[in-house]
Amino acid sequence: MGIKRLKMPEYSxxxxxxxxxxxxxxxxxxxxxxxxxxxxxxxxxxxxPDNFRGYILFDIEKCIxxxxxxxxxxxxxxxxxxxxxxxxxxxIDYAKCIFCxxxxxxxxxxxxxxxxxxxxxxxxxxxxxxxxxxxxEPPEIVREDRRYVEYVIEEDxxxxxxxxxQDYLLVEPPPRKEYSMVCVCxxxxxxxxxxxxxxxxxxxxxxxxxxxxxxxxxxxTARCTGCGLCVKECPLRVLRLVRREGEQ
Amino acid sequence: xxxxxxxxxxxxxLVGRPKDVSCPSVVKTxxxxxxxxxxxxxxxxxxxxxxxxxxxxxxxxxxxxxxxCEICVRVCPRLDYKPLSxxxxxxxAVAGRSKRFKGQDGAMVTEILMSAMEMGIIDRCxxxxxxxxxxxxxxxxxxxxxxxxxTLTGTKYTFAAAVPALREAVLNTKVGVGFVGTPCMVSGxxxxxxxxxxxxxxxxxxxxLFCTENFYWDELTEFLKERGVDIKKLVKTDITKGxxxxxxxxxxxxFPVKELSAIMPSGCRVCTDFSAVESDVSVGSVGSKPGFSxxxxxxxxxxxxxxxxxxHGYADFDEVSLEFVERLCNLKxxxxxxxx
Numbered sequence: 236m237g238i239k240r241l242k243m244p245e246y247s248x249x250x251x252x253x254x255x256x257x258x259x260x261x262x263x264x265x266x267x268x269x270x271x272x273x274x275x276x277x278x279x280x281x282x283x284p285d286n287f288r289g290y291i292l293f294d295i296e297k298c299i300x301x302x303x304x305x306x307x308x309x310x311x312x313x314x315x316x317x318x319x320x321x322x323x324x325x326x327i328d329y330a331k332c333i334f335c336x337x338x339x340x341x342x343x344x345x346x347x348x349x350x351x352x353x354x355x356x357x358x359x360x361x362x363x364x365x366x367x368x369x370x371x372e373p374p375e376i377v378r379e380d381r382r383y384v385e386y387v388i389e390e391d392x393x394x395x396x397x398x399x400x401q402d403y404l405l406v407e408p409p410p411r412k413e414y415s416m417v418c419v420c421x422x423x424x425x426x427x428x429x430x431x432x433x434x435x436x437x438x439x440x441x442x443x444x445x446x447x448x449x450x451x452x453x454x455x456t457a458r459c460t461g462c463g464l465c466v467k468e469c470p471l472r473v474l475r476l477v478r479r480e481g482e483q
Numbered sequence: 484x485x486x487x488x489x490x491x492x493x494x495x496x497l498v499g500r501p502k503d504v505s506c507p508s509v510v511k512t513x514x515x516x517x518x519x520x521x522x523x524x525x526x527x528x529x530x531x532x533x534x535x536x537x538x539x540x541x542x543x544x545x546x547x548x549x550x551x552c553e554i555c556v557r558v559c560p561r562l563d564y565k566p567l568s569x570x571x572x573x574x575x576a577v578a579g580r581s582k583r584f585k586g587q588d589g590a591m592v593t594e595i596l597m598s599a600m601e602m603g604i605i606d607r608c609x610x611x612x613x614x615x616x617x618x619x620x621x622x623x624x625x626x627x628x629x630x631x632x633x634t635l636t637g638t639k640y641t642f643a644a645a646v647p648a649l650r651e652a653v654l655n656t657k658v659g660v661g662f663v664g665t666p667c668m669v670s671g672x673x674x675x676x677x678x679x680x681x682x683x684x685x686x687x688x689x690x691x692l693f694c695t696e697n698f699y700w701d702e703l704t705e706f707l708k709e710r711g712v713d714i715k716k717l718v719k720t721d722i723t724k725g726x727x728x729x730x731x732x733x734x735x736x737x738f739p740v741k742e743l744s745a746i747m748p749s750g751c752r753v754c755t756d757f758s759a760v761e762s763d764v765s766v767g768s769v770g771s772k773p774g775f776s777x778x779x780x781x782x783x784x785x786x787x788x789x790x791x792x793x794x795h796g797y798a799d800f801d802e803v804s805l806e807f808v809e810r811l812c813n814l815k816x817x818x819x820x821x822x823x
Contacts, residue, residue, distance in 0.1 A: 281714040422495035424680035429552035433693035448499060470531035471681055473656055477489060 272386070272393055277379040279397065281386075283351045285406045288336040290352040291327060291369035292405075297346035298324060299437075299462045304338035313338060316367060327370060330363040341360070343463060345411055351404040365470060373405055405446060413478040416461025418454055422473040428452060432465035432474060442466060498553045499612070506553045510562065511542040517706070517823070518749030519561040522642045522697075523664075525671030526555035528650040529679065534792035557678045560670040566753070568816040570809055571760035573779045574786055578801040586636040587721065588768040589776030593636060593688055594798055595764060596661045597627055599788050604687050604720055608661030610635050611643040617714055618700055619643035623652055640720055641700045646671050649686070659687030665694040666756035673761045688784060691759020693767025693808070695722070695815060696751035698743070706746050712736050723768075737780075753822045757815040758808060764789075770808040777803050 248428045274281050283289075305313040312331035315323035320356050325338070325347070354366075355374045357363045365374075383402040384395050418440070420426060428450040433441040440458035444451050466474045500509055514520045515808035525735055532548040556562060596608045607625045612634045614620055619641050624630065631728050645664050649672065652660045662672055675682045698706075704714055714727045716802040719730040722740055729736045759765045764785035770777040778788050792798050 263503055275498045417491075419489035419522035419695050420493055421489040422680055423490055423495075425682075426495055427494060427529060427531055427552045427679070428552040429554070431535065431550065434550075446499065448497050449494040450497055451492065451494050458492055468535075469528075470534040471650075471679065473681070475489065 237261075248339075270394070272395055274395070277377070279382045279384050280380040280402055282351075282383045282398075282402045285351075285409075286349065287351045287353075287406075288339075288349055289404075290350045290355060290374060291332075291339060291365065292348050292350055292373060293325065293338070293368065293483045294346045294348070295367070295371060297344040298322075299344045299346075299464070300324075301343050301462070301464060301467060302342045302344060307335070307337045308342045309335060318367065324366060324367040325370070326366050328364045329357070331362050333455065345408060348406070349407060351402070356395050389452065399403050414461075416451045416476040417459050417462070417479045418461065418463070418465055418474055419477050420452070420454070420473050421475050425471050425473045426452065427471060429470065431468050431470060435461070435464045435468045437464065498556050499600070500553070500556065505546055505549050506551060507542045507545045507549050510555050510559055511546075511781045514559055514561050514822060518738050519564055519753055519822075521561055521667035521671075521750035521754060522674055522748070523560060523667045523671030524644050524646045525558045525560060525675050527553040527647045528671075528675060529558050533647075534650075534774075545738045554678070558671065558674045560667065560674045564753070564822070566819060566822065567666075567760045568755035568757075568758065568812065568819070570758050570779070570805065570812050571765075571781065573765075573781045574783075576723050576770075576777065576779050576803050576805055577773040577789070578803040579778050579792075579798045580801070583797055584630065584636070586776075587638055587719070589771070589774060590636060591776035591778050591798065592692070592766050593630065594792060595690060595766070595778075595785070595788055596624075596663065596688070597672055598632075598792050598795075599661055599688050600627075602788065602791050604659055604669075604784065604788070605656075605661040606658040606748050607656055608688075609648050609663070610638065611645055611647050611663075612640075613639055615715060617641065617704060617717060621645055621648040623648065630815070635636045637719055638721065640698050640722075641703060642706075644653060644804065646675075647693055649675075649682075653685040656685055660685055661688040661690070663690040665692055665697055666759040667694075667750070667754060669759045669762045670756070688788070689761075689763045689795055690785075691762025691765040692762040693758055693765065693769055693811070694754075695740075695757065695811065696743075696754075698746060699748060702746040706743070707736075710736055710738060752818060755816050757812045757819050767808075769811055770805055772801060775799075775801050777805075777808060779808075 297330050302315055303314050304325050310331045310333045312328045314323045318324050336349060339349055350373060352374060354376055380401055382397050384397050387394055398456050431442050433443050438458045438460055440455045442453050446472045461476055463476050466476055524540060527541065531548050531552060538544050538548050557755060572821045579591045580589040581591060584590040584593040586593055599605050607623055610622045610624050611619050612622050612632055619639055619649055620637065621644060646668055649662055669689055672686060672689055676686060707729060713731060716731040717729055720733060721728045725740050726737050727740050727743060758779060763782040766767060766776050766780040
């Protein structure tokens, strides 16, 4: 294989003038209307999608004390703290948090939810531990933004679209499809009858009585809310949550 | 593999004990205080209070956390104790030496468990390792590579909490669990299987070890120290031909086994089961040439594993002379006299 030599194409004088003029035109255009994709934070903010993984908010009303957020956290950032009502609620150490939002995804009651807040400032490391009370209110941040920015793709090119006004940062969680669950025992032969389930049930749905030479364990399906606390606590894992009969 | 029927009302049979006596005190008075307890710890494997509070094998302490479920009474193999003895029923007896693994003798326990894992009968098994002070520690082995830990093989002559570890393994396994233990542990596992369906379904292979007696760690180390054994340097312990041999990195200490009877636990004084009669397969060094292990196949599932090993040529097989095993069985049967 020989080397193929390329020859400089012959351009006419007219073409050269035309292309020079186009280059000068682009230079002027960029000088007055620069085509950059940098967001000028804090004067403007990028508009993030609603499922952005930002600062986590906590709703104490929906928490069922299942500790799932603390168990699932891969960074061990969540610690459960005892409240005066003897229940345990999460605290998040933002020095450790990696914003994976496994806790939000795993939250059974939907008590943890995301926000689009990503710019909380702390003076020192100890401050980064957000107590339960702090998690219930959105954090104080300084908002200097007067417009928000979206990236739009036009003809293989990314452009910024700036819109006046402030973007909302507190996202309303999308409506959850609620399934009504109920607790059942699917392995009665492995049950020790220890009564742990009856102890932990907050709705007094599980009762244990002694009838003759048998211990009888009953789950009151009308009272059971399907929170799953007993399923988690059962030492031999004989309980399971199933969809309530008659539901899809 | 779970039961299909999901119920919201079910019954658990009660043992029928006096109302004013808590179940830990039943075990305490009838098993531990009478010296029958063999430390198989089957009670700890099932106890829901021990799981929740982390209380160990301490029945005084356990009284305070007891939830009165009677499971310890139901699973204790030494409560209404029916001593098993003799060589038991077996399908066949062979001597084997693993080609893949190295152990105290023929490494047949490791070979059987790993072959069962290869066959897909089990997906995890419980091994007993040791730390540098010769305290036993439990290892859940799920892959052959984990066996590279050098302290896993070899006899420790010390009690291990393998049965409590079985609970965790049973709850987490997808296929089944392989278990290896002394005859008393095997009896404990069988009682657990009898009482609780989850153990029945998930414990697929139980290997029993030939056992004359076992020792408490603190007493054994104290005894060995008196004999001039440096525990830190100890690499191997073995009992052959009536002698206890402690091999250290630079020295070997030998003494007759009979001297150890001073520290023999009371639970072993009343134990007559040498060959783990209730196991699926029993393994031990007695009865075969040096470097080989005697394998007594008792159940069909173990026979399948042995056939698999033979098919793949994972082990050498040899003749076994059961006279020695029987002699030790008879020797241990004499301990019946100690049971009051």
